[in-house]
Amino acid sequence: MIQNPTLKSTMKAWLYILxxxxxIFTFNLYPIVKSFAMSFYTDYxxxxxxxxxxGLGNFTTILQxxxxxxxxxxxxxxVLGVVPISIALSLGIALLLNQxxxxxGFFRTVYFLPFVTSTVAISLVWNWLYHRNYGLMNYFLGxxxxxxxxxxxxxxxxxxxxxxMAVWKGLGFNIILFLVGxxxxxxxxxxxxxxxxxxxxxxxxxxxxxxxxxTLFLVSVLGVINSFxxxxxxxxxxxxxxxxAKSTLTIVYYLYEKFYTEYQxxxxxxxxxVLFVIILAVTLIQFAYNKKFVHY
Amino acid sequence: xxxxxxxxxxxxPAKRASWLMADAGMADVLKKxxxxxxxxxGAITMLIPFYWxxxxxxxxxxxxxxxxxxxxxxxxxxxxxxxxxxxxxxxQYFLNSVLVTVVSTVGELLTTILAAFAFAKMKFYGKSLLFxxxxxxxMVPGELLIIPNFVTLSNLGLINTxxxxxxxxxxxVLSVFILHQNFTSVxxxxxxxxxxxxxxxxxxxxxxxVPLSKSAIVAITILKVIGSWNSFMWPLIVTNDxxxxxxxxxxxxxxxxxxxxxxxxxxxxTLVVLPMIxxxxxxxxxxxxxxxxxxxxx
Numbered sequence: 001m002i003q004n005p006t007l008k009s010t011m012k013a014w015l016y017i018l019x020x021x022x023x024i025f026t027f028n029l030y031p032i033v034k035s036f037a038m039s040f041y042t043d044y045x046x047x048x049x050x051x052x053x054x055g056l057g058n059f060t061t062i063l064q065x066x067x068x069x070x071x072x073x074x075x076x077x078x079v080l081g082v083v084p085i086s087i088a089l090s091l092g093i094a095l096l097l098n099q100x101x102x103x104x105g106f107f108r109t110v111y112f113l114p115f116v117t118s119t120v121a122i123s124l125v126w127n128w129l130y131h132r133n134y135g136l137m138n139y140f141l142g143x144x145x146x147x148x149x150x151x152x153x154x155x156x157x158x159x160x161x162x163x164x165m166a167v168w169k170g171l172g173f174n175i176i177l178f179l180v181g182x183x184x185x186x187x188x189x190x191x192x193x194x195x196x197x198x199x200x201x202x203x204x205x206x207x208x209x210x211x212x213x214x215t216l217f218l219v220s221v222l223g224v225i226n227s228f229x230x231x232x233x234x235x236x237x238x239x240x241x242x243x244x245a246k247s248t249l250t251i252v253y254y255l256y257e258k259f260y261t262e263y264q265x266x267x268x269x270x271x272x273x274v275l276f277v278i279i280l281a282v283t284l285i286q287f288a289y290n291k292k293f294v295h296y
Numbered sequence: 297x298x299x300x301x302x303x304x305x306x307x308x309p310a311k312r313a314s315w316l317m318a319d320a321g322m323a324d325v326l327k328k329x330x331x332x333x334x335x336x337x338g339a340i341t342m343l344i345p346f347y348w349x350x351x352x353x354x355x356x357x358x359x360x361x362x363x364x365x366x367x368x369x370x371x372x373x374x375x376x377x378x379x380x381x382x383x384x385x386x387x388q389y390f391l392n393s394v395l396v397t398v399v400s401t402v403g404e405l406l407t408t409i410l411a412a413f414a415f416a417k418m419k420f421y422g423k424s425l426l427f428x429x430x431x432x433x434x435m436v437p438g439e440l441l442i443i444p445n446f447v448t449l450s451n452l453g454l455i456n457t458x459x460x461x462x463x464x465x466x467x468x469v470l471s472v473f474i475l476h477q478n479f480t481s482v483x484x485x486x487x488x489x490x491x492x493x494x495x496x497x498x499x500x501x502x503x504x505x506v507p508l509s510k511s512a513i514v515a516i517t518i519l520k521v522i523g524s525w526n527s528f529m530w531p532l533i534v535t536n537d538x539x540x541x542x543x544x545x546x547x548x549x550x551x552x553x554x555x556x557x558x559x560x561x562x563x564x565x566t567l568v569v570l571p572m573i574x575x576x577x578x579x580x581x582x583x584x585x586x587x588x589x590x591x592x593x594x
Contacts, residue, residue: 005419012497013420020411023467028433031444038443046447093338096331103332109580110339113346116576116583118526120544121565124551125349128558134361136348168342173587180588229437232528239551252439259443260533272440279437 038269046265058270068271070246071254072278074159078250079227081163082170087219090171094178095208108179112172119169123236126165127152130237152238155247162248166233170226174219181215182208217290221283228279231256251275346569353377353563360559373559380563384553388539389546390567396461396531396542397524403466404520405513411472413501416479417487430469439529446533460534461542465524471516474589478512479505515586518579522572543568 005013038044043053062068093111097104114122129136130151138148151161189207198206209216231252234242242249242257251271259268352360354372381387414420415427445464446455454460482505490500506513528544535541541549547568554560576583 005421005423009418010420010422013414013418013423016414016418016497017411017426020407020467020472023407023463024430024433024469026448027445027464028436028441028469029429031441031448032433032436034444034447035440046450049447049451093335096335100328100331100335103335107335107339108584109577110342112580112584113342113573113576116522116572117569118528118544118547118572120526120528120548121568122345124547124561124565125345128352128562129345129348131558134363134365134558136344136365139363139365168345171342176584176587225437229439231439235528235532236548240548255439255443256529259446265443265447269440269443272437272443276437276440280435283435 035269035272038266039273041266041269044266046263058266059274061267062270062274067246067249068254068274071249071251071271072274074246074248075228075230075250077159078163078166078230078248079224081159082166082227083220083223085163086167086170086174086223087216089167090174090219091178091212091216093171094175094182095204097175097179098182108172108175111175114169115172117169119232120236122169123165123233126161127237127239130161153244155243155245158238158243158247162230162233162237162243165237166227166230169233170223174223177215177219177222178212181212185211213290217286221286224282224286225279228275228282251278349562349565349569352559353566355559357557357559376559376563377567380550380554380560380567383560384546384550384564385539386543386546386550386564386567389541389543392458392461392540393525393543395458397521399458400462400465400524401517401520403462404468404471405517407467408471408475408516409501409506409513411467412475412479413497413505415472415476416482417484417505418497431473434469434473442530442533449534455534456537456540458540461531461540464530465527468520471520474516474586475509475512477589478509482508511582511585512589514579515582515589518575518583519586521575522583525572 039058040054040056041051042055042057044051097107130138132138132148132150132153135151137151138146141149149157151157185208189211190203193203193207229252230250234248234250234253235256238244238248242253252275255268255271255275258264258271351366351368353376354374355366355369355376356373359366359369415423449455449460449464454463486504487500490504491497495503526544527542528548531542531545532548535545538549547564550564551561554564
């Protein structure tokens with residue numbers, strides 16, 4: 001019927017997308033450009049939105065700030081802690097769930113539950129679980145003769161506390177994606193393998209894992225991107241502090257402090273740009289790796 | 297939920313199960329037992345924080361800090377909820393959260409449905425370029441946008457208003473993307489036939505497309521409601537007025553106000569978490585569908 005756009009059809013279509021575009025342009029597109037620009041504002045009066053000087057000053061400042069390096073280091077430790085543990089656990093659980101029928105819906109519901117809850121509320125609950133004297137965590141560890149750990153106040157344990165909570169909270173999301181991936185694997189592969197006498201481990205290693213490649217890739221990309229942006233968990237678990245001795249200061253927390261408590265807009269924007277570049281670089285590396293090793 | 301997860305490529309669950317049990321014997325029974333044991337241990341681990349939250353909220357202050365821990369208090373202290381509600385304006389926080397969630401969800405649905413329809417069915421200049429640009433914006437971390445958005449809203453004089461909490465969230469590229477996928481799968485023939493019959497685009501959208509894509513719309517609605525309800529960083533930044541706080545911001549502030557009264561803190565946390573858990577339990581198949589779609593195609 002109508003195969004080519006006309007001026008009339010274009011006008012009409014633009015009318016349909018106008019409300020969405022107004023919001024997206026103002027609060028998504030424009031700010032992307034603006035925040036890159038802001039990272040070069042070295043003298044800025046935000047009340048009047050007047051820029052008095054431009055330069056690379058913000059970048060040289062953060063690159064000389066030991067706190068910023070600490071934030072990058074902490075963020076990488078967090079990502080490298082959460083993503084692999086979460087993938088291993090959720091893949092294992094999804095494989096088990098895939099082998100049962102009775103109660104599998106119930107288990108799925110339970111594992112996914114933390115995902116729908118407020119990060120702030122659940123972080124407060126974990127803060128309570130981690131309490132050095134009255135927390136359940138230390139009580140359970142006490143069964144094994146482990147001395148009470150100061151999870152929230154000891155810089156050596158605060159990151160571990162954060163990672164455990166984040167893995168717990170994100171597990172259900174990954175399990176759902178793995179279950180979808182597992183259901184997309186054609187059963188005939190397994191039947192053929194069974195006829196050929198392949199063991200359970202062989203079937204997992206030679207069929208499930210390769211065919212699950214795209215899902216594994218997706219889960220790791222989403223996991224990495226989300227983990228790099230960690231903020232709410234830190235803020236709520238450590239009661240509006242970046243952990244004891246800044247031990248859980250992350251890049252977004254650094255950005256928040258520069259922006260909201262120190263009014264250093266240019267520096268905060270520069271930190272945001274660095275975060276974006278890091279996420280982009282890591283995602284591109286993952287894509288390159290995917291292309292090389294994952295076969296569809 | 298079953299139907300959603302069993303994609304066309306797989307066999308129906310019944311068939312798979314019978315295949316798995318083809319050579320059932322003692323070894324298989326043992327294996328099944330181990331699987332259930334492992335999954336149960338995992339499930340208990342997932343549930344303990346929730347149990348501990350609820351049960352602490354029903355304890356006396358002495359029971360809350362008792363060692364060894366009290367697993368079930370003698371008398372359930374429901375009064376803690378009243379005390380928590382009086383200790384901070386949680387009623388107001390609750391209303392604020394409901395208002396922000398409802399308005400931004402309804403608004404986002406309207407903008408999303410209109411835009412997704414235009415991208416899926418209408419012909420116009422600049423369509424593919426615009427769509428590509430929109431998809432590309434999803435790559436940028438939202439945290440980067442907070443600073444310029446704060447400046448924009450303060451220039452508009454909207455800091456410390458409900459508008460600041462709502463307006464930036466009246467549209468979402470991800471939702472447009474998910475719904476676009478769904479709208480595209482509605483056959484073009486249906487659209488052209490309706491046009492021939494003199495049905496306007498607008499009427500076709502609301503009386504054919506929307507009902508046909510009901511489950512996708514429910515899915516993006518719920519994901520939006522959950523996201524909006526739990527949103528923390530943005531409301532924290534754009535509101536200083538206590539009476540404008542949403543539940544997560546109010547709850548976080550309450551930790552300094554309540555100090556070490558853990559039974560009250562846990563009562564307040566329960567109040568924040570409970571509505572979304574109820575919503576999830578009733579509508580989980582849509583949530584899971586939404587996640588599978590946005591995850592697998594995004």
